[in-house]
Amino acid sequence: MRSFVASTLLVSLALAAPYKDYGYSYGENSRLNVQVGDRPYYLVDNMDEGPLKQKLQGCSEGPFKPSNFVISHRGAPLQYPEHTIEGLVAARRQGAGILECDVAFTKDKKLVCRHAQCDLHTTTDILNRTDLASKCTTPFTPAANGKVASAKCCTSDITEMEFKSLCGKMDGFNTNGTTVEEYMDGTPYFRTNLYATCGTLMTHNDYINKVNSWGLQFTPELKTPEVKMPFNNYTQEQYAQDLIDAYKTRKIDPSRVWPQSFLPDDIFYWLKQEPAFGKQAIYLDQRVDTPEGYENATASIPSLAARGVRIMAPAFFALTKLNANGTIVPSEYAIAVKKAGMDIITWSFERSGWLNKGGDYYYQYVAKAIDNDGDMYTVLDVLARQVGIKAMFSDWPATVTYYANCFGLGK
Template sequence: MRMLRRILGLGALLVAPTLFADVQIGPRPYYLIDDMEEGWLKSTLDSCRDMPMEKSDFSIGHRGAALQFPEHTRESYVAAARMGAGIIECDVTFTKDRQLVCRHSQCDLHTTTDILAHPELAAKCTQPFSPAEFDENGNRTKAASAVCCTSDITLNEFKSLCGKMDASNPDALTVDEYMGGTANYRTDLYATCGTVMTHRESIALISSLGAKFTPELKEPSVTMPFQGDYTQQAYAQQMIDEYKSLGVRPERVFAQSFNLDDVLFWIAADPAFGRQAVYLDGRDSDASFDPSKPATWSPSMQQLADRGVKYIAPPTWMLVTLDGDGKIVPSVYAGQAKSAGLGIITWTLERSGLLKDGGGYYYQSITDAIDNDGDMYELLDVLTWDVGIDGIFSDWPATVTYYANCMGL
C-alpha cells in the first residue's frame, strides 16, 4: 500500500511542481541525508543529488525561511521562494490604524523587530522595556521583559522598523542586550534590517515569486471590537478582501486560523475562499485534549467535516506515534482525520532545535525514535506516505523541496 501511494501520488493540494528557474537547494538537504542511518530511504534520497529541482506546493515556507532569515520579512519570503516553496505564509495582524501587516503575533514587535531601539516608538509600547533583576548571589529574580504590539503604532511607524531574528535575552540589563538571544541553531548573519511587510505588499511579492498564499489570521491581543467598532468578522473579511482587490484567484489562497469561528465565517460568508480554508488545530494547549482519545476532541473530525471544513492542520507530533517496536506510525488522530475526509497540512519542520537533543515540541510523541537531524527525513517520509499529508510548513523549505522532487510529488 505504501509503495502504491508513492506511485499514485497524494491529495488535491499536491499539484505537479511548476518549473522555477531560480530554485536553489543549498547544502542542508545533503547534510541531513548524510546524517541518516543506512537504509532504503537514505539510498533513495541520495540518488537524487544531481537531479534538477522545481518548486512544489508540498513545501510551505513557514513565515518565509525563518531558520536563518528574520521572519515575515521580504528577505525571508524571497529566500523561501528560491528554495522552492510553492506556498508562503504571511501571519496577519493589524496596526493602530487598522492596516494589515505580516507578524506572527500582534504583540511580538519587541522580539521580532528593533522597535525598542527607537525611543519614540518604544515609548508607545504596551509594556516598556524592564531590565532583569538579580539577587546578591547573582541569581535572576526577574526576567527582562517588554510587550510591543502592532496595535500600539500606525502603519507608517511599523514600516520604519527593521525585522530581526525572533529572540530576546531574559538576563538583559539594557535594550541592546535584550534584543539579542538568538537560538544557537539559528543565526544573525542575515538579520541586517529585514524589510517588514504589509499584507498587501506580501501578496504582491509572493505573487511575483510565482508562489501561492497561506495567510493566517492571528488572534488579536487587544479586546475586540477594537476601537469600539472593528469586529473580528470585519478583520477576517478585510484579509480576504485584500486578495480580491489585487485580483488573486481564490484557489491560490489557503486562509488559516486557530479560531474555528474564523474558518466557519469564511466558509459561510465567502465560499470561494472558504472552501479551502485551513483550521489550525491548537487544542493540545487544552489540558483535557488527548490526541489518542477521540472522546476528548470537541468538535470531532466528522463534525468539522460536516460543517464544511476541508483542511485541518495540527502540529507534526499529533499525527504520529510509536508502535510496539519503536517504529514511527500514524496516530489515532491522523486516522480519524483521514476517515472524515479531511485534508491534512502540518507544522513545523526544522523549528524546535536539534534532534539529537530530542527535537523539542514538534517531536514529543516520537522522542525515543530520533537521535540525529537525519531522522527529520524519516518523520517526513511517514507523514507523507503513511499519514497522507497534503503539505508541510518548514522553517527551511529547501529540505522539503528536495524530498518532494525526489519522491515525485
Template sequence: MTDSPLKTKLQSCENKPVSISGFSIGHRGAPLQFPEETVQSLDAAARMGAGVLECDVAFTQDRGLVCRHSLCDLHTTTNILTIPELASKCTVPFTPANGTSPAYALCCTSDITTAEYSTLCGKQDGFNASATTPEDYQNGTPNWRTDLYNTCGTPLTLNEYIDLVDSYPGHRNFTPELKTPPVPMPFNGYTQQQYAQDLIDAFRNKSIAPSRVWLQSFLYDDVLYWLKNDREFGAQAVFLQEYDTPETLAAGMKNLPSVRAAGVNIIAPAIPMLVTIGGPDNNTIVESEYSKAIKANGMDIIAWTFERSGPLATVDAREEYYFNSIANITQYDGQYYVLLDVLANEIGVKGLFSDWAATVTYFANCFGLEGPKGGSYSCE
C-alpha cells in the first residue's frame, strides 16, 4: 500500500488480538487455496475467523441436498471424470480436444445419487481445454491459486455442512445459497418450491435457530417464497443480484421500492455494482448510485466476492469481473484494502464474502465491524 491514514490504521492493529467476525463470510469456504465447498475449505475459513460460512446448495438425482457452487460443475471441481462408472452418467461425457474443438464435459449433481456424490474428491476449480484424457482434463488451476492443498477435498452434503459449522469453536453462522437449477424444473417431479422448502427444513430438523441462518438466492421468487411460508427465515433472506449492463442496473434500481415493500431486508450485489470511479481527480473508488439507492430504500447490503480476482496489476487486461467498474484505476494489490475500506466504511456493507477470510477478518477486527445482527430483521 502507499502511505495513507488507512495504511497507518491497519498497521496499528498488527499486534492486537483477532477474534471471529460476522462481517467476514467464507465464500465457498476458502477456495483461494483449498478445493471449494469441502470440509478442508470450510475448516480453513473457520480458522481465519470467518463468522459466517457458505454452502451453495444443489440437489442430486435422488433429491439430496449437497454443497456445490453449481449443479453442473462436477467436471471442473471434482474427480468425477476419473471414475468411469460415474463419468458415464454425466450429462455430457468427456470429449477430448481435437484440431477444431477444446476438450469438453458436463457433469451435474443431478446426474448422480447423494451416496455417489459423497465418494468424490473435491479439487481446485479448473480444467485443461487441450486435454485428450480425463486425467489431463483435471488440470487448469489458475496460476495465482495453488495446488498445494489440492488433495482429495471431502465433499459435503447440506446436513454435513450444518453439523460441521455448528461444531466450530465460537459462534458461527450459516449462509446457504439455493442455486438456480440449470436443469428444467420440475426435475422428475421436484419443484422449485419444494427445493426452497427443503432448504429450510434441513435447518429446522437440526434445531438451528433462524437468526443464525442467512438464506440466499438469485431468484426473487425464492426469496418471496421464504417470506410467505416461513417469515422467521425469510426476514433475513438475502436477495443476490448481478446486473451487468446499464439497462439491467436501471431496471434493478427501478424495482427497489417494490422489493422493499415485499419485505426484503438485505440485498447482495456483486462488488462492481457498488463502486465506481469518481472524486475530484476522477481517480478514486467511490460509492455507486445503485448502492445509494439500496440504502435509500431502507435495505442492508452484503457484498461479493473479495479476493477472487488474482493480481490487481492485470485485472484490466484480463477483464476481471469483480473489478470491472474500477479496473482503469486498479494497478497494485494494496488497493484490495482501499476497496475494502470503501465497502465497509463509506458504503457500510454489513458483510463481505471472501475467498480468503483472513484479510477481511483482520480488517473487521481493526475497525470493530461485527456483521449483520441475526434476529434483528422484521418482515413487517
C-alpha cells in the first residue's frame, strides 16, 4: 500500500509540474493538469487495426500538455454553448494552446464574440427576452400554413450592455416550431444541453483578458458583416483596425495573435497597415466549396503568396482526396500551398456527428474510405503528417490534444 501511495503521489506531482518546455509562460496555466476525458479513447478503440491505432494506444496514459497544434473552435461547442466563458474554460482544460473569438460588432460599435453577426436567435435566449426580442432585425414568426418558423437577431441590433445580459445556448433551431420555446429547441442530435443552463457571453475584451491571464494564444476572426457597410459610419477598415488595436492597447506580442478573415481585403489591410500582426493573418478560404471554386483557389495560391499571405485555411475536406487505390492522400490544393511556401491551418474537427455513414461536408472527398468514428484519427493523421498542417480547429479540443501529444506537435 505504501508503494502504491508513493507512486500515485509522484505521478500527481509530475502532472502538476509547470510546462516550461512549451516555449512561453502560461500564467494561470502553469499548474494546469490537462484532461482529455474519455472521448479520444472511444475513438481510438473504434479505429481499424493497424500501426496508427497501436501508436495512439501507446499514448493512452499521457501526460498531456497544452499544444499550439490545437485551436479551440468557438470554445468547446460539442457540449458547451459556443463563445461562452464556460466553453473557453473547457477548451483550456482540454489542452487547446490557441483559443478563438469570432468577432462581430454591436449597435454601439463594440466588439463581441459571436460566430456570425446575426445568429443571436439560434445561440442565445434573446427571443425569450421580451425587452430585446422586439429589437431583432426580423422578429420571431412561428411555423404555419406550410411556412417554416423564422427569426433574425443580430449583434448590431443591440448594445454591448444588452448583449452581455443574454444567456448563451447550444446553437440550433427547429424550423417547425410554433412557439419560441419549440423554435429554440433544436440542438443537433450529437450534442447535448447538459451545460446549456445560461452560458456567459463574452465581449472581445473579455476574451482577451481571459486568454491573456492563461498565457495562451489568440485567434480572433473578423466576421463578415451581414449589414451594409459602412454601418452608421463604421467602415470595414475601422472594424479591422479596432480588432488589432485591442491587442496593441494591452501590449500583447503580435506573435501570440493569429487574426483571421474570409475576406481577402481584410488580410491585405492587416498586411499593409499592421504587418507585425498581418504576417500571422489566416486567410479562411471558402472558395473551395464548389469544384470550380476549388480549381480557381488552387490556381490562385502563388499570387496570394506573392502578395504576402502566409497562411491558408480551408475546411479540411479540401486538403485530402482518394488516390486510385482508395487511399487518403494530400489534395492538389494542399500540395500547391506547400509548394508556395505557405502554412496551412484547417477547420473544424468534431462538427460532423457520427461517421459510420461516410461523414458529411468535412469528409466529402474521402467519404468512400470512412465507415466509423475512429476514421477521424485516420484523416487527422494524413493532415498532420502528410499534408503538414500547422494547426487544427476543433469543437472538442481534447480529441486533437490527444493526437498532438502522442506525436509531439505544437510545442
